[in-house]
Amino acid sequence: MSKFTRLGNSLYTGEKSIDFVGRKWTWYAISAVIIIAAILGLSLKGLNMGLEFTGGTQYTVTVSGTASQKVADSVRTAVGGSGVKAASDPTVTTSGAHNLIIQIKSVSQAENTTVLKAITDTTHVSAKNVSQDHVGASWGKEVATKAIQGLVVFLVAVMLFIAMYTRQWKMSVAALVALAHDVVITVGVYALSGFEVTPATVTGFLTILGFSLYDTVVVFDKIKENTKNLRATKRSYADAANLAVNQTLVRSINTSIVALIPVAAILWVSAVQLGTSTLKDLALALFVGMAAGTYSSIFIATPLFVQLKSGEKEVLDAERRARRARQADPYANVPAFVEGMEVEDDGIPAELREGEETTAPHGFRTRPNTDAMGRGRTAPPARGPVRESGSSGRRQPTRQPRSKRGK
Amino acid sequence: MARKNARPGRTLAVFFLVLAVVYGLVALGGKWKPELGLDLQGGTRIMMIANGHPTSEAMKQARSIIDERVNGSGVTAAKVTTQGSNEIIVDIPGQSRDDLVNEVSQTAQLRFRLVACQQSCSTSSSTSSVLPSTAPSSGASAPASGAASAPASGAPRAGLAYDLKQAKGKKKHKKHKAGTPSSSASPSATASAAPSTAASPSATPSTSTSPDQKGDVSVDQAVQFMNNPPADWSAKLDAYTCPAKGSANVEDNPSQPLVTCDSSGVKYLLSPAIIEGTQVSDANSGIPQNGVGYVVTLDFHSAGRKAFADATGAIAGTNQLFAIVLDGDVISAATADSRINGSAQISGNFTQASAAALANNLKFGALPVSFDKKNGISHSTIGPSLAGNQLSAGLWAGGIGLLLVMLYCLLYYRGLGLVVVGSLVVAGVTVYGMVLLLSKTADFTLDLPGIAGLIVAVGITADSFIVYFERIRDEMRDGKSMRVAVEAGWRRARNTCLAADGVSLLAALILYIFGAGDVRGFAFALGLSTAIDLVIFFFFTHPTIQWLSHYKFFNRGHRLSGLDAEALGVDRITVGGRA
Numbered sequence: 006m007s008k009f010t011r012l013g014n015s016l017y018t019g020e021k022s023i024d025f026v027g028r029k030w031t032w033y034a035i036s037a038v039i040i041i042a043a044i045l046g047l048s049l050k051g052l053n054m055g056l057e058f059t060g061g062t063q064y065t066v067t068v069s070g071t072a073s074q075k076v077a078d079s080v081r082t083a084v085g086g087s088g089v090k091a092a093s094d095p096t097v098t099t100s101g102a103h104n105l106i107i108q109i110k111s112v113s114q115a116e117n118t119t120v121l122k123a124i125t126d127t128t129h130v131s132a133k134n135v136s137q138d139h140v141g142a143s144w145g146k147e148v149a150t151k152a153i154q155g156l157v158v159f160l161v162a163v164m165l166f167i168a169m170y171t172r173q174w175k176m177s178v179a180a181l182v183a184l185a186h187d188v189v190i191t192v193g194v195y196a197l198s199g200f201e202v203t204p205a206t207v208t209g210f211l212t213i214l215g216f217s218l219y220d221t222v223v224v225f226d227k228i229k230e231n232t233k234n235l236r237a238t239k240r241s242y243a244d245a246a247n248l249a250v251n252q253t254l255v256r257s258i259n260t261s262i263v264a265l266i267p268v269a270a271i272l273w274v275s276a277v278q279l280g281t282s283t284l285k286d287l288a289l290a291l292f293v294g295m296a297a298g299t300y301s302s303i304f305i306a307t308p309l310f311v312q313l314k315s316g317e318k319e320v321l322d323a324e325r326r327a328r329r330a331r332q333a334d335p336y337a338n339v340p341a342f343v344e345g346m347e348v349e350d351d352g353i354p355a356e357l358r359e360g361e362e363t364t365a366p367h368g369f370r371t372r373p374n375t376d377a378m379g380r381g382r383t384a385p386p387a388r389g390p391v392r393e394s395g396s397s398g399r400r401q402p403t404r405q406p407r408s409k410r411g412k
Numbered sequence: 413m414a415r416k417n418a419r420p421g422r423t424l425a426v427f428f429l430v431l432a433v434v435y436g437l438v439a440l441g442g443k444w445k446p447e448l449g450l451d452l453q454g455g456t457r458i459m460m461i462a463n464g465h466p467t468s469e470a471m472k473q474a475r476s477i478i479d480e481r482v483n484g485s486g487v488t489a490a491k492v493t494t495q496g497s498n499e500i501i502v503d504i505p506g507q508s509r510d511d512l513v514n515e516v517s518q519t520a521q522l523r524f525r526l527v528a529c530q531q532s533c534s535t536s537s538s539t540s541s542v543l544p545s546t547a548p549s550s551g552a553s554a555p556a557s558g559a560a561s562a563p564a565s566g567a568p569r570a571g572l573a574y575d576l577k578q579a580k581g582k583k584k585h586k587k588h589k590a591g592t593p594s595s596s597a598s599p600s601a602t603a604s605a606a607p608s609t610a611a612s613p614s615a616t617p618s619t620s621t622s623p624d625q626k627g628d629v630s631v632d633q634a635v636q637f638m639n640n641p642p643a644d645w646s647a648k649l650d651a652y653t654c655p656a657k658g659s660a661n662v663e664d665n666p667s668q669p670l671v672t673c674d675s676s677g678v679k680y681l682l683s684p685a686i687i688e689g690t691q692v693s694d695a696n697s698g699i700p701q702n703g704v705g706y707v708v709t710l711d712f713h714s715a716g717r718k719a720f721a722d723a724t725g726a727i728a729g730t731n732q733l734f735a736i737v738l739d740g741d742v743i744s745a746a747t748a749d750s751r752i753n754g755s756a757q758i759s760g761n762f763t764q765a766s767a768a769a770l771a772n773n774l775k776f777g778a779l780p781v782s783f784d785k786k787n788g789i790s791h792s793t794i795g796p797s798l799a800g801n802q803l804s805a806g807l808w809a810g811g812i813g814l815l816l817v818m819l820y821c822l823l824y825y826r827g828l829g830l831v832v833v834g835s836l837v838v839a840g841v842t843v844y845g846m847v848l849l850l851s852k853t854a855d856f857t858l859d860l861p862g863i864a865g866l867i868v869a870v871g872i873t874a875d876s877f878i879v880y881f882e883r884i885r886d887e888m889r890d891g892k893s894m895r896v897a898v899e900a901g902w903r904r905a906r907n908t909c910l911a912a913d914g915v916s917l918l919a920a921l922i923l924y925i926f927g928a929g930d931v932r933g934f935a936f937a938l939g940l941s942t943a944i945d946l947v948i949f950f951f952f953t954h955p956t957i958q959w960l961s962h963y964k965f966f967n968r969g970h971r972l973s974g975l976d977a978e979a980l981g982v983d984r985i986t987v988g989g990r991a
Contacts (some may be wrong), residue, residue, distance in 0.1 A: 013885070074795055154926050155923045158922050159919055205860065217915075225881060264868070265876065266816045271806065274806075275809065288864065
């Protein structure tokens with residue numbers, strides 16, 4: 006734990022930093038591979054739409070005894086295990102005292118016989134006590150159309166919302182790209198795994214949509230805060246954004262752990278205990294989508310946003326300022342000798358032995374000078390005359406002693 | 413909030429008070445278990461067989477209209493499917509929801525017609541086609557007792573009046589009705605008045621042969637029919653006897669006149685329909701100001717609005733009646749005092765439930781098919797569609813997940829972790845209370861996806877705390893003392909959470925407005941959990957932290973507080989105040 010908390014501090018101060026923004030092409034490449042796999046899966050295997058979307062066949066069975074929940078459960082297992090693909094996830098309900106209703110997707114004649122046999126064998130009734138009928142889709146086209154309409158309106162509204170909140174429309178573009186990334190990956194996982202798409206799954210997709218945007222907004226909020234005052238911090242836009250991501254990294258890790266633990270628990274329990282089930286389908290969608298959501302807000306949305314911003318004048322100015330600030334004091338980071346400093350026999354300080362740090366752009370960079378007095382550092386000559394500060398000559402505020410201030 | 417003299421204790425007290433009120437309401441309802449959804453608990457199945465041989469297109473349309481009716485509020489999570497060629501099946505969560513049968517199967521074919529005769533067109537009317545005035549006058553004298561007594565008994569037909577000036581209208585209206593027999597003594601006056609008023613508003617724009625919408629006749633034609641009913645129709649009226657209640661409906665053809673009855677057994681001869689239910693743009697139920705009974709208020713599209721204004725203009729001041737016909741039965745017949753250019757009100761002996769159901773049905777339009785009420789509708793109880801072990805597995809998983817989340821928070825945040833655990837517990841209690849309350853008031857049912865959604869919401873709820881705590885720690889790393897860091901961190905975390913939760917709320921709102929069926933249910937649950945997240949964050953977590961920051965255990969950075977130097981990863985923390 007303590008190592009992790011140390012990490013939290015060094016990420017906060019910028020002492021340690023993972024270059025999320027700079028190595029964007031790496032992340033883009035990783036995502037591209039996953040997305041291509043997802044799209045391939047989607048186009049090759051397609052989605053396995055559930056009964057609620059396609060409609061199907063309904064069997065009504067009049068059992069000899071009472072139609073209890075136990076009988077329904079055993080019929081469900083038998084039909085699900087009959088080997089017919091369309092019947093792999095049947096809906097079985099009791100109806101009244103003596104009836105069972107079994108719904109599966111549309112099947113061929115041969116498959117129909119198999120399913121019928123599974124039903125009659127389990128319930129011990131003859132085939133003439135089973136009536137068949139066609140059931141329509143409860144999730145017809147108009148429901149889907151309405152949902153898509155709502156989605157489009159929502160996306161437009163959310164773009165406006167983010168653009169208004171952050172005052173940067175490019176953020177909403179980046180957020181939407183990240184969102185599309187998550188949704189494509191999740192849909193691809195569905196296609197690849199062959200899980201059935203049910204209304205519950207649609208709910209899962211919508212949850213992911215919300216979570217992905219939520220997470221992106223949290224990260225962007227920090228970026229917005231860090232880049233507010235670039236003139237003072239003398240950082241380039243990319244550096245400030247990268248620092249923001251690093252500073253929220255601990256939060257992102259914690260959040261994803263906390264959010265994914267319950268979903269993982271559902272996934273595990275349902276996979277171990279239940280076999281095929283609605284719960285498992287839903288949990289899988291959520292797990293993949295939420296993981297992708299956290300990933301994309303750090304690795305996709307942020308670099309993309311910085312890339313979109315990179316042509317803007319302010320950003321270029323900030324970059325120039327940052328470069329100048331770095332050049333102003335090239336020796337700022339040269340370590341000074343202090344009492345008790347570890348000096349090796351060959352005269353090279355321990356820090357310099359690590360090969361990687363010496364390859365930094367400005368010759369060698371080591372730990373910043375920590376000496377309070379600034380010893381061991383040669384200040385560069387001033388670039389111009391020292392001007393009077395803005396407050397000179399003005400009357401300065403005074404503060405009465407506490408006893409005179411009343412109270 | 414972040415004032416120096418913020419009183420965390422007071423906020424906490426108010427919060428718990430509100431929570432107590434919620435549970436008090438739940439206790440009044442007296443149900444401590446939420447209503448479970450179709451998949452977990454089963455429910456009622458209503459099977460309806462349509463009359464005749466409807467097209468599959470009509471069945472699809474009927475399915476979606478019924479879907480909108482039962483899921484109108486969006487949280488009922490009922491399932492509507494078609495079966496075979498002419499059956500519609502409605503599955504509704506909850507046992508014995510037979511009360512919904514009528515609401516679901518009602519065709520809700522609403523039409524406005526003018527009343528030509530009541531009870532019978534008098535014998536003179538058939539001969540005196542030259543003198544149209546006698547029809548209303550003699551018609552009025554026959555039902556005079558009926559018309560006058562009906563409002564007195566308070567029942568089935570009261571008013572058709574304005575929205576706004578309803579009170580005044582009603583008063584006049586009653587007076588008018590009471591005076592019916594005496595005023596009808598001068599038939600010539602009414603006769604001359606009727607044609608002239610009819611001519612002035614509607615003659616110019618569209619004369620007789622241009623109907624406002626398909627199937628309907630123009631107002632002029634209807635007025636003509638009303639004032640001068642043909643002999644064969646009045647004969648039909650005389651021959652007609654009101655059927656017993658609840659029996660087969662009258663065939664209601666909009667382009668033809670109609671002979672039918674109202675619920676108290678008064679016969680009517682009605683003109684062809686002048687306004688159709690499709691012209692209704694919105695319908696609401698409620699008690700009007702100064703009113704006593706429940707009414708259904710209708711708003712029209714522009715064409716319907718015009719037709720309604722013309723028709724009321726035509727009968728204004730006369731004693732002629734305007735009938736609102738629902739599924740072939742007259743539910744309300746009324747006079748008009750003047751041309752009404754606005755919304756219509758239907759009053760009758762409604763209860764709150766029946767008014768709401770009618771408004772709901774009218775809003776979503778008429779069914780293109782009708783159902784045989786006697787033999788075509790059956791209902792039965794159905795069992796859950798998911799195996800029984802799914803619920804327990806889901807709950808187990810949720811329990812394990814929550815426990816792990818709490819454990820992680822305790823390990824990572826130590827003392828602050830207790831706040832997380834406390835907040836999650838309080839959030840859970842609040843959510844449960846709201847679910848109980850809503851399942852009582854709004855038929856909210858909890859299905860498996862809903863439970864999964866609530867479990868997922870744990871993550872999003874916990875995230876607000878994580879954002880907050882990380883901010884506090886960041887502020888402390890900058891060298892602020894805990895009490896200062898709490899306020900500074902709060903200000904920033906608050907903005908972040910508001911923005912992020914704003915996105916979620918936006919999603920919930922828009923999906924609720926546009927969505928249908930399950931999507932609506934989801935949107936509702938999302939909005940609820942997000943709102944509760946914000947409430948907990950503002951009114952529980954923050955005050956608790958504020959309050960805890962007064963304790964040395966936290967503000968001096970005890971080793972177990974989660975805010976010590978080691979946990980922050982700095983060398984030493986600033987101890988504020990009078991340290």
